[in-house]
Amino acid sequence: STLMRSSAASDVYKRQFDVVLCMQTFHHYPNPEGVLEEVYRVLRPGGRFLLYDMYVKNRWMRALENRFLLKWLRMGDVHTYGRSEICHLMEKQGFFQVYWNQIHPVMFFCKGKKP
Numbered sequence: 001s002t003l004m005r006s007s008a009a010s011d012v013y014k015r016q017f018d019v020v021l022c023m024q025t026f027h028h029y030p031n032p033e034g035v036l037e038e039v040y041r042v043l044r045p046g047g048r049f050l051l052y053d054m055y056v057k058n059r060w061m062r063a064l065e066n067r068f069l070l071k072w073l074r075m076g077d078v079h080t081y082g083r084s085e086i087c088h089l090m091e092k093q094g095f096f097q098v099y100w101n102q103i104h105p106v107m108f109f110c111k112g113k114k115p
Contacts, residue, residue, distance in 0.1 A: 015044045026053045027080055036093040043114045049095060055108040056080050086110050 020039045029035045039049050056062040062080050081089075083100050087110070090098045095112030103109045 014041055015047075017042050018044055018047050019050060020047070021050045021052075023052045024054065026051055027078055032079075032081075032089055033093070036089055036095075040093050040095070040114060045114060047114045049090070049112050049114070051086070051110045052103075053086075053108060053110075054080055054106055055082075055102060055104075056106070057102065083108070 020043060022035075022039075026032065026035070036049075043049065056065055059082055062082055065080055083102075086108070087098050087100055090110065090112040094115065096115060098110065098112040100108060100110045
């Protein structure tokens, strides 16, 4: 079955899902660690987190975008992530077999498995 809801929904039971999919929203979360904690909580052991999001390859451009451009445009809580940042966040939360791939000039795909 499929359930769509806010990443902040706390009424979902622990270890309920085999897969959690996040598409083009992760860069808007002001607390990415909290989102990953909730994803990890609702996944069953062996469950997978699939993440598709925007990507800026050049780290200097990404830093410029995150520190100045996105704030100047008043786009709210927006932060673009590099490969090492996303992989670190996922591994820090406890995911393993973390895989990351750039799938488009401005998009990446990342997945991790819950032990």
